[in-house]
Amino acid sequence: MKAVGKYIVIQPKKEKTTKTKGGLILGEENREDIRYRIAEVLEVGSEVNVIQKGDTVCYDKHAGFEVEIKDNIYTVIKEFDIVIVL
Numbered sequence: 001m002k003a004v005g006k007y008i009v010i011q012p013k014k015e016k017t018t019k020t021k022g023g024l025i026l027g028e029e030n031r032e033d034i035r036y037r038i039a040e041v042l043e044v045g046s047e048v049n050v051i052q053k054g055d056t057v058c059y060d061k062h063a064g065f066e067v068e069i070k071d072n073i074y075t076v077i078k079e080f081d082i083v084i085v086l
């Protein structure tokens with residue numbers, strides 16, 4: 001698997017749950033106050049300059065799309081969807 005251009009293949013980190021004041025337990029994807037998620041970079045395209053394989057990044061949770069390759073699900077985003085390299 002190899003990313004092309006400005007695309008980056010990432011593996012999102014496990015989501016944490018949060019308990020609301022009313023007692024509801026929410027996963028990170030259901031929290032409206034959190035816009036960004038954390039992921040590990042698996043592959044970078046040839047036009048990506050700053051991000052490297054193995055980096056941990058924060059990206060917009062609404063960005064990209066998922067692909068399934070050999071029973072594994074990966075997320076593919078564009079370089080400009082990353083806001084922080086940790």
